[in-house]
Amino acid sequence: MTVSVLPVARTKRAAADAAATAWALAARGGDPRAAEHFVRALHHDVLCYVVHLSGDPQTAHDLTQDTFARAFGSLHGFEGRASARTWLLSIARRAVADSLRYAAARPRLTDAPDWQTAVERTQPRDLPGFDEGVALLDLLAALPDERREAFVLTQVVGLSYEEAASCTGCPVGTVRSRVSRARAALERQLLDAEARAAPAA
Structure with missing residues (x-):
């Protein structure tokens, strides 16, 4: 995928x-x-x-x-x-x-013994692009917070590196580094996921 x-x-x-x-x-x-x-x-x-x-x-x-x-x-x-x-x-x-x-x-407080499962059951299913969206959220969730934020601002929202730096209050070079590391981590995760899925296919 x-x-x-x-x-x-x-x-x-x-x-x-x-x-x-x-x-x-x-x-x-x-x-x-x-x-x-x-x-x-x-x-x-x-x-x-x-x-x-x-x-x-x-x-x-x-x-x-x-x-x-x-x-x-x-x-x-x-x-x-x-x-x-x-x-x-x-x-x-x-x-x-x-x-x-x-x-x-x-x-x-919750009455449910397993609140996380209860929340997951209320989520919509069978929507176009739902599985891909969940997969992307899972991949992004594995990133450190700072790298995820920089990646989302520049690659999902579409801000320039300068705008992302202004938004987060850190230097432009730091934003570039975080995005680069986030991309590398996401690529590794995708390759690992595809390698695990290949034998099953």
Whole structure:
């Protein structure tokens, strides 16, 4: 099985970023239609990012809503020096970090003896691309957090290395190194999985 994760074409993404940034600036001025366009343009990227950061698809929609709520609460301070996408993903990162801190401080109770199996049984099945998506999530989950985040930002969300560095607060060279190591690890995992599957076939 081969999983391909291709970034959005750079020129197309640059145009989309410029449009999203313009909508954010217009929304800051009170334009409700611009605010709607801003959310639509970046909702998928935020959702994708928080799923990978949190490792919890169950709370991803809540975290995405929280991200946009925080963004609109601080939109008055957005001046467009960075793209709206980079600015918004930085907010998403903080929202996930706050959520994880809150969850760690608050124990969860469940009546089910095996809560993980119970959660897995509620997940959708037989959807197009479901198995490939699960396989990719499993591969990404095996990566160290910093490498997974850098890979998701640049290869899934489509940020440049510079934008990912701005979003995560680390040097560009560090982002490049993390992505390179993540790619190498994913390739090794895929080759190992294919080698294990070959005798069965």
